[in-house]
Amino acid sequence: MIKNISIGKYIEGNSKMHQLDARTKIILWLVFTLLAFLTHSFISLSLILISCVFMMKLSDISALKFLKSNSLIIILSLFTTLLNLVFEAEAKLITSGKFYITSKTMKVSFIIFIKFISLILTTSAVMFTTSANEISYVVEKTFMPLSCIGINSRDIALTITITLRFIPTVLEEAKKIVNAQLSRGARFKNKNIFKTFKACLSVFIPLLVSSFSRAECLATALEARCYSGEAHTSFKEFKFKKKDFIALLLALLLILGVIGCNLWIKI
Amino acid sequence: MIEARNLSYTYESENNFKTSAVENISFSVNNGEILGILGKTGSGKSTLVQMLNGLLKPLSGEIILNGKNITTDFKNKYEVFSKIGLVFQYPEHQLFESTVFDDIAFGLKNQGLEKPEIHSRVIKIANMLGLNENLLSRSPLSLSGGEKRRCAIAGVMALKPDVLILDEPTAGMDLIGKNFLLKCLLDYHSQEKRSIILISHSVEEIIEVSSKILVLDKGKSVYYGSPGGLFKKDIKYLESLGLNPAQITQVMSLVKAEGYDIPESVLTVNQAQKEILKLLEKDGATA
Numbered sequence: 001m002i003k004n005i006s007i008g009k010y011i012e013g014n015s016k017m018h019q020l021d022a023r024t025k026i027i028l029w030l031v032f033t034l035l036a037f038l039t040h041s042f043i044s045l046s047l048i049l050i051s052c053v054f055m056m057k058l059s060d061i062s063a064l065k066f067l068k069s070n071s072l073i074i075i076l077s078l079f080t081t082l083l084n085l086v087f088e089a090e091a092k093l094i095t096s097g098k099f100y101i102t103s104k105t106m107k108v109s110f111i112i113f114i115k116f117i118s119l120i121l122t123t124s125a126v127m128f129t130t131s132a133n134e135i136s137y138v139v140e141k142t143f144m145p146l147s148c149i150g151i152n153s154r155d156i157a158l159t160i161t162i163t164l165r166f167i168p169t170v171l172e173e174a175k176k177i178v179n180a181q182l183s184r185g186a187r188f189k190n191k192n193i194f195k196t197f198k199a200c201l202s203v204f205i206p207l208l209v210s211s212f213s214r215a216e217c218l219a220t221a222l223e224a225r226c227y228s229g230e231a232h233t234s235f236k237e238f239k240f241k242k243k244d245f246i247a248l249l250l251a252l253l254l255i256l257g258v259i260g261c262n263l264w265i266k267i
Numbered sequence: 268m269i270e271a272r273n274l275s276y277t278y279e280s281e282n283n284f285k286t287s288a289v290e291n292i293s294f295s296v297n298n299g300e301i302l303g304i305l306g307k308t309g310s311g312k313s314t315l316v317q318m319l320n321g322l323l324k325p326l327s328g329e330i331i332l333n334g335k336n337i338t339t340d341f342k343n344k345y346e347v348f349s350k351i352g353l354v355f356q357y358p359e360h361q362l363f364e365s366t367v368f369d370d371i372a373f374g375l376k377n378q379g380l381e382k383p384e385i386h387s388r389v390i391k392i393a394n395m396l397g398l399n400e401n402l403l404s405r406s407p408l409s410l411s412g413g414e415k416r417r418c419a420i421a422g423v424m425a426l427k428p429d430v431l432i433l434d435e436p437t438a439g440m441d442l443i444g445k446n447f448l449l450k451c452l453l454d455y456h457s458q459e460k461r462s463i464i465l466i467s468h469s470v471e472e473i474i475e476v477s478s479k480i481l482v483l484d485k486g487k488s489v490y491y492g493s494p495g496g497l498f499k500k501d502i503k504y505l506e507s508l509g510l511n512p513a514q515i516t517q518v519m520s521l522v523k524a525e526g527y528d529i530p531e532s533v534l535t536v537n538q539a540q541k542e543i544l545k546l547l548e549k550d551g552a553t554a
């Protein structure tokens with residue numbers, strides 16, 4: 001389960017998606033996410049889903065990889081969809097005991113499922129192809145104007161980089177602590193809720209302690225290496241290329257398409 | 268008695284990169300015996316012992332505890348965990364209760380034992396490990412390094428496992444702390460008469476207490492037998508396995524180079540003392 005998280009999982013590569021500027025990718029991600037959230041029409045969601053699949057194709061990362069690294073979320077969303085399907089109250093289409101399925105709920109559940117999948121696909125496609133360094137650089141540049149109200153964008157960027165960097169480490173550590181607590185008699189599956197709670201606590205507390213001590217070490221190390229929050233230069237050049245304009249143009253087309261669908265086609 | 272038969276384990280990473288961590292390892296430990304496992308960092312020691320209590324599923328091979336296969340013949344994995352107690356490296360990182368007493372009692376409570384039984388076991392084990400009664404009501408985080416370590420080990424010992432496995436229990440401790448912990452382990456061993464598996468990367472530390480020694484190198488077993496047999500090995504060979512010989516070994520190999528009749532590798536001070544006394548007696552007899 002711990003392995004099934006796509007955040008902070010950059011995969012080295014040189015696909016079309018990799019070549020895009022990080023800013024473009026983040027804009028694409030925002031556009032896709034917002035569209036998927038805001039529209040409810042079946043046809044425009046299909047449009048979004050198709051674009052997501054296209055984006056995935058452009059990242060040169062296998063569909064299997066996408067499925068594998070998101071299996072947990074996909075199962076969760078399937079589960080949510082199913083709940084939706086069964087518990088929504090409407091005119092009954094199929095009835096079995098207490099549960100029934102209606103044509104309306106079927107449609108709503110299906111739409112929710114498409115939304116989930118689109119979100120998962122874009123998020124992974126961007127995460128897999130953008131390194132933590134690039135993300136932090138974009139964040140730093142974006143929040144630069146905030147310096148006039150005393151917020152240091154470099155601090156925010158560094159916090160994000162470090163967080164992304166340490167997610168796998170902390171997960172690894174959590175796994176180790178779970179194993180160690182199992183070996184000394186913790187019972188995670190217990191009829192007694194209190195004992196289950198205690199077992200979870202036995203993982204949570206040591207994890208918190210180690211995270212804090214790690215954070216402290218890191219802070220000292222940063223200070224020792226003269227970190228002051230001042231702007232720095234980046235090794236990678238950030239420049240909009242032709243590809244970026246094409247990508248943004250396509251995104252604009254998608255927005256127009258979705259608006260058009262919502263205005264003129266009613267499904 | 269615990270028996271490992273042809274155990275192998277391979278780690279698989281994200282991009283299907285495979286590391287063979289343990290290859291075809293077999294050994295057995297009788298009740299009341301201590302098995303010492305030696306090997307440098309990365310030789311597969313931790314992987315091996317995590318298979319022994321079922322945390323890692325072996326790629327091939329089986330583990331037999333008192334005639335029962337641990338993967339097939341037990342109700343559930345929790346039963347195996349309580350029969351084969353594994354103390355991880357740096358176990359003090361897993362302390363979490365508000366008092367030392369509760370931390371030692373954590374596993375016992377989960378086993379559903381009666382209060383008086385828990386109380387007496389905790390007191391007994393704490394005593395054995397030199398944690399006196401006024402420490403028991405303190406927070407584990409307020410203890411010294413050595414005390415924390417012993418507190419964490421006590422939590423597993425209290426479960427009275429048939430086999431107690433300790434993964435580098437003395438890692439990062441000073442000499443006094445180390446010796447005290449080893450003395451405590453020997454006390455436990457002589458009182459409980461159960462099997463112990465002791466991992467270390469220091470030969471000196473475990474060679475005298477072990478009934479058998481298993482040496483790992485790159486996941487393979489390169490020596491399995493009596494501690495005495497290890498003394499017959501060439502010192503260069505031992506060095507190549509990462510068993511960094513103690514100073515006394517180096518001194519004694521110089522003595523041997525002078526032409527005196529002593530074993531290939533003298534691994535501990537006690538043994539060196541015996542060998543030197545033997546030499547002196549021989550000298551006395553010829554003079």
Ligand SMILES: Nc1ncnc2c1ncn2[C@@H]1O[C@H](COP(=O)(O)OP(=O)(O)O)[C@@H](O)[C@H]1O
Pocket residue numbers: 278279280286287288306307308309310311312313314315
């Ligand atoms: N979680 C893991 N994932 C991948 N490889 C691992 C993992 N844990 C250990 N290894 C590899 O397995 C080998 C044996 O490691 P380990 O059993 O920890 O050795 P030891 O305890 O003797 O230092 C090493 O090469 C190590 O890099």
Ligand SMILES: [Mg+2]
Pocket residue numbers: 312313314356434
């Ligand atoms: Mg180890």
